[in-house]
Amino acid sequence: MNRHPESSSSVSDSPSLMLGQCLNLLHKDLVLVDMASPGKPTHPVSKWKKLLPLDAPGYELRTMSFNHGRTQKKSIAKIGGPGLWNEW
Numbered sequence: 001m002n003r004h005p006e007s008s009s010s011v012s013d014s015p016s017l018m019l020g021q022c023l024n025l026l027h028k029d030l031v032l033v034d035m036a037s038p039g040k041p042t043h044p045v046s047k048w049k050k051l052l053p054l055d056a057p058g059y060e061l062r063t064m065s066f067n068h069g070r071t072q073k074k075s076i077a078k079i080g081g082p083g084l085w086n087e088w
Contacts, residue, residue, distance in 0.1 A: 019083075020054025022061045022076045030074065031088040042088050059083070 028046040043051070062075040073087040
């Protein structure tokens, strides 16, 4: 399990996945924001699947908790890299 001490999110126990695999684990209408791109574009998962290289390796699906665990949001992160998409 990968832990990032600077992050308050819980990291999934899943091994490294392809970007497309991570997107397939989320609902097609879930809106994600690209935190690494200028202007932070937002699109539903179904559109990101058309815009991104789905066979890119080295990603993980995370669940971030807020409000003492009452609110949870999904995130896709590049392990050791700049790619990050958060649930809007």
